[in-house]
Amino acid sequence: MRRMKLWISNLSIQRKIIFYVYLVISPILVLISTVLFISNYRTSIRNQIEADINLVKSVEESISVIQSDVTDLSIYLCINSDINQILTSGTPQALNQNRRLWMNNAPMQFVEDIIALKGYIKTIAIYPENGVFPYLRCIDSSAYLPSIEQVRNTDTYQASVANKGEVTWARVSRGDSDIYKANRTDKIVMYREIYDLSKKTPLGYLVFGIDARKYTDLCKNALQQGDEGIVVLSWRGEELTRAGEVDAEILQYVQSTAYTATPYQQRDTYFQYGSYNVFCSQSQKKGVLVCKMVPKSAGNSQLYSIAMLPVLLLIGLLLGLWPLLQFVSNVISKPLGRLCLAMDKFKKGDFEQKVTVTASDEVGAVTECFNQMVEEIKELIDTNYVMALKEKESELVALQAQINPHFLYNTLDSLYWRALHNGNEELAEDILALSQLFRLVLGQGKGIIPVCQERELIARYLQIQKMRFTDRLEYSINIQEDMLDYYIPKLILQPFVENAIIHGLENTSATGRLLVTGCLKGGYLEFSVQDNGIGMTPEQVDGIWNMDDSKRYSSQRIGGYAIKNVKERLELKYQDDYRLHIHSEVGKGTTITIAIPAKGKVVE
Missing domain, CATH: 3.30.565.10 (Histidine kinase-like ATPase, C-terminal domain)
Known part of the structure; x- marks a missing residue:
């Protein structure tokens, strides 16, 4: 603190004014910037939550559309009269003689055209319960089980029979058997049993295989950062697909009865679990459940962009204040600067300094006092300093006058000519040098001489x-x-x-x-x-x-x-x-x- 006070005390008046103004205004600006930052941060977080909720809802709606299209197609096959005739026929052996039974007696060409148009349906199978050969179609080189007898031994068949015609969705990964004899790609498979109109007699077993990449691509498009994750579950809590970094604890929680037991309309679309923000969407009772997991640390990356506006505003205001403060402080410091300049010149010996008084304030009063002080000191110097200078000059003159110049000049001239007359030129030159030395030292009593004369001396x-x-x-x-x-x-x-x-x-x-x-x-x-x-x-x-x-x-x-x-x-x-x-x-x-x-x- 003492060093700070010393530093401030050594500042010029102009800089002190600027420093104290900044000292007062800066906290206010910082407070305003902080309020703006908090407001922007809350707004940004709220917008981000809404954006994530909308993204998850969009994914859930897109998947629901896909499943709805497949379900509608399955309903069409279940109620189609031509297919019902094949499934209810009492002479399956006769029908099996026709190798193009399904293409000639059922609208399978139409179905295949729809499958080709959709693009994401890779396999379709219809297993009649009456012994007619099944209709098996695989676009991705996969292969279904060849007979209904083998299919009846699968868990998915048993679940479909128990559901009494309701649609069942499950994931079949590449290489898994289940309904397939050979599965070449990851699939989301729809199963359902075909019943008669009274729903008492099972007529057949219908299977659709959807390319799982369609689900995965929709999920990936909803991920904004590398550490986010998204998972799609069936209404029973079975995982259908995932993308990104899926947290195991959160997945276990949303699959548990503690979560699924709550009616889907009453579930929170957004909640926090551990170090994650979780966003969920399910629009139908037996529709898919889509959950997105976003680490809370991801919000920290937004702090920089959010803080930039208040920080830039703060910096801009502080920089913008500088020229204004320069102008205002000059009004006060400029007269003081002229006064300091005059004092500096006065300190160096210029006793003619006089500063024009331009104001009647405190600075003007100080300037007037300075002018009066200069006049009084000048008078004092004229009476004391000049006298001391003359005294020193008198001492120099007295030192020079210790020897009678004329006597020395005449004597040395006589010695010079005698030495020259006797042929002793070296001695004559030395005597001449001595004579010139005395002339330079004592001549005319001058106190200021050119450098050339001092050099000659x-x-x-x-x-x-x-x-x-x-x-x-x-x-x-x-x-x-x-x-x-x-x-x-x-x-x-x-x-x-x-x-x-x-x-x-x-x-x-x-x-x-x-x-x-x-x-x-x-x-x-x-x-x-x-x-x-x-x-x-x-x-x-x-x-x-x-x-x-x-x-x-x-x-x-x-x-x-x-x-x-x-x-x-x-x-x-x-x-x-x-x-x-x-x-x-x-x-x-x-x-x-x-x-x-x-x-x-x-x-x-």
Whole structure:
């Protein structure tokens, strides 16, 4: 919580406004989205239940239509007078002499045309009880039992006789015998006994074999997902066909008397059993029962699609709020932004900042106070800071004035001409270099000079030191040409060069190497003074910055005081917009890095 408060406190005013508006509105939008999600979910579940109920009902109706067509065809055969004449004939031996009895004396050609038209009836058999040869027709290469005597021994025959002419449906899988001598395909078989009009005397036994794939295809079309299952039962609870994943426990339940004992009109078309939603349909007392089993987990897959609309609505509203909040927050934050920009420029030294007051609210009052504060601070700086700067400049002038310039110039000129007159040109050049060095250091008391003059000053100084150290000193000055016309404070490099020679190379017999470089980098003039002298400890480096003011003029050598003076002058001129770094290691040398803004150039 503390980190959250800290994070919020560090936000800008504009972002705080946006954050708090979102903090207030987001829960409301989330609540609305949740209500929409729950409503959509319930509606979707209700629609899905209705859809599954309708699917199961559609399957049950389609199967009922098939069975009704077959039942109607069987009724036609039972009441057909031509067929009745064959079934009631007292001279079966005479009829059996006619090999085309059924085709010539009964409407079997018509029946076969209907079977061909329907497509799903694969076999038909009529077994007369009076000894006439049966009519056996198999389209799928199956084969019926050849005689009524063999048929009477089957369970299905016994059940049909017990039903007194009622239709019986059963499944006969491929390879099972029952009524068939050879069964080539899965079938849903209809059995019924043919009676006379008084329903007392059995006349024959009628069998239709329906392709079970017709049932299975209807069931598969009702499955929407791979983990669903559907099963078709006869009115007695015997399984006719199935498709998909059928749960054994649910199947056992719907086949039990606990379920079938309830009148079919009073049964629930939808109920839950374990981890499944179960949908059942039965429209007739002795019609088929169709049950579909849908795992409850299947509804979870709908959550994604259902949740998408509220989530997209939530995201759309949150994104749509962004430009609106940006506009509203700008009304407040923009004046504050102008005020912050003015404060930032003021912090960097621009004391002419003044923000226009555009409103009379709290922001306007703060802006007015800022303008007044700037005026008062500017007056304070004019009276204190400028005085301190002049004092520092006076110290530099006092340091330069320690030697009488005119006396030095005249003396050095006399020595130069005498050395030249005596033929000692090398000495004359050294004296000339010393003279030019003093002219550069003391000339006209200028505090700001071009880089090229600072480079010449260093070059003359090193030329004189070369005369002293001869082969013990090697130096190189590499300052880029494109920075020579920029103005810099006078004597910000020479003190470090002198310190490198006096403190770094003077106390060692090894050859001293000094490298002075300069380049333009990122809008800054960056200089480096590097030597391979004896180096300094961290304590000695700290001692340079913390030198006691009482030692300022105790020595003619510039040394540590001049280095500290350089730092003070850079602070006065550039405030924090400069870099002065000393890196030194004992026995390895010292590297001085100075970086100041590249401002002001010589105008030709």
